[in-house]
Amino acid sequence: MNKARKKFVIFSELSVILLLALLLTTINVINFTMAADEADMMTERIARMNGSLDSDRKIDNMVPPPDEAPSVTEGSDSSPAAAQSRSENTEPKNNRSIKQFRLNGGRFDNMGPNSPEMNSSLRYFTYSIDKDGNVEKVDFRMSAVSEEQAASWAQSLQNGSTGWTNTSYRYRVYEANKKLYVTVIDQSRELWPCYRILIISIIGGAVLIIISFSAFQILGRKLFRPLEEADRKQKQFISKLENEFKMPLTIINADTETLERQGGTNDQTKSIDKQVRRMTRLVKELGALSIFDESESRTRIDISDLTMAILENNKAKFEEKNISLSIDIEPGISLYISDNAYKEVMRELISNSLKFSVSKASFTLARHKDRIKLIQKNDAKLPDGNYDQIFDRFTMLENAEGTSGTGLGLAYVKDTVRASNGRLSAAVRNGTMTISIDL
C-alpha cells in the first residue's frame, strides 16, 4: 500500500514537472523570439537607411510626440485625429515600416521600434566591406566597444545574415552600393527583461515543484490512509479470527474423540472430525499469513541449495500424480531472506503446481541481471490470460474446484515476495501457466 502511495506521488509530480516545463519553455521561447524579431526590425530599418539612421532621425524629430506637444496644425482638440493628420503629413517622407505603427490613428507613434525616442537611444554601428575586404565605417554609435574592435567584429560577421552575437547584440549583413554592410545593434536593454523572465521562470518553477511535491505527499497520505487502514484492519481481523478459532477447534477435536470412544464412531462423528480438520487447516494457513507481520529474522541463505532440497523432498508427490517434474536451478544463488518465509513460498508454489499440472511442471531458478527469477510453469487446463488475481486472498480459480484449498496460499506468497521488494505475476499462454517471481 505504501508503494501505491509512492507511485501516486511520483506520477503526479512528474506530470506537474512536465506541464510546468512545457509552459515555461513556451513563454520563454516566445519571449526571446519576439525580442529577436524586434531587433531584426531595427536592423532592417537601418539597412533600409543604408546603414545609418542619421537622415531618418531628422525626419522623426520633426514629428512631436502627440501627447506632449500641442498640435501645430490642427489646434487643441482630440489627439487621435490630430496625430493621424500629422502622420499623414509626414508619410511621404517616411519609409514603409513606420506605417505598421500608425495603426489606431497613430496613437503608437511614440512607441515601438520606430519611435523617435527609440531611434535616438539606439546603440549601433555599421561597417561596410568592399570586394577587396576594405572595412569602412558607415555609422558608429556605441560606447561599449572601440571603433577598431567594431571593425574587426563586423569583419568576423560578414559570412552570416542575421543573428545574435556576443549574447545581446543583434547583427544583420546586407548588400548596398555593391558593398557588404554589417550592422550590429546593442539590444542589452531590450534583452534584460527577457532574461529576467527566464530567471524568474527557473526559480519559480523550482519552487513550484518543491511545493507541489510536499502537497502531493500530504495529499497522498490523506488519500491512501483509509486504504492502508482497511488493509491493516483486514490483517488484524484475520489474525484475530485465527486466534479465536484455535481454542474452540482444539476443544471440538478432543470432544469428538471422546464421543467416538464412548459411543463408537458413526457417520456424524466422522463428519464432525472431517469438518474440524478442514477448519484446522484453514486456521493454520491463516496463521502463515499473519505470522508474516512479525518480521522474521532474515539471513543470507543459499536459495539454490534450499530450493533444490525442497524440490527433492517433494519429488515423490509429483511422481504419485504422474507429473513429470523438471528442475533447472542455477547454483550458488544466495538471498537475504527469512529462511522460513522462503520455505513457505516454495511449499505454496509446489502445492499450487500439484493442483494445476496435468502432466508437466517445471521449476527454474536463475539470475537475471540484478534480480533473481523463480519461475514455476505447468500445463494447466486454463484459458489464456492474466491470472494475477490468484494472489488475492480467498481467490481460487475455477479449475481448482474440487481440489482442496483455502485461497490463502498464494496470498501468502504475494505478501512474502512484496515484503522483500520482489515482484510477481501469473499468466497462462498457450496452455502453459507461468508464475514468475522476481526477488
Next chain:
Amino acid sequence: MKILIAEQDRDFSSAFSILFGMDSDTVTVVYDGTQVISRLENGQDFDIAVVDESLPRINAKKLLEPLSARNIPVIVLTSEKLTASKLTASPLANEYISLPFLPAELAGLIKSVSDKKKSKEKLEFEDINISVPDFKLCGSIPVTNGEIELFGALIRHEQVSGKHMGPYISALNAKLERLNKNTRIKYLIDEGYRMVKIQNE
C-alpha cells in the same frame, strides 16, 4: 500417569480431562498460575504438566522454574506458530504445542516427554551428546523433546521431515553454534538432513 493441566479455558480442561481420564490417567485441572503454585506447595506430585503460555496471574514462564525444580516436565501450549527463536527463548520448557491440535498430538507428546524423563539414555554423536532424562545438550544447554527426537533420528540415519522439524533443526543448530561445535545439521541432496562437519570461517 498424573497430569496437571493449567489452562484458563474451562471447556478445554474438561474436554481433555475426560479424554485423558479414559486412558486411566489422573488429570488435575487448574485455571490460573497461583493454583499451580498452591498445588505444588501442598505437596502434590505430577508426572507432567501442560501449561498454557498465557495463563492468568502467574504466567507459564514464571511457572517453569518451580515445576522443573520438582522435576516435573512441562509442555507449553501456545497460540503462536512454533519457531526456532521460540524454542530457544525459555530453556526450561520441555516441549511446545501450537494450537489448534488433535488430541492424539498432545497425548503423543505427553507420552514422549514423560518417557524421556524416565529413560536413562544418553545419545552421542562424535563430540556431541544429549542426556535424555535431563533434556540437556553436552551437559549444559537445555533442549526440547523435539530436538532430542531430531538428534536421535539423525544418529539412527532416519529420514527427517524438514516441514515438521524445521524449527527444531534451526534451534539445535543455533545451540551447536553456541557451544562452538563444528557440527551442523544440513540438507544433503542425496541423503536428506544429516549432521555434517563445517569449516570454521
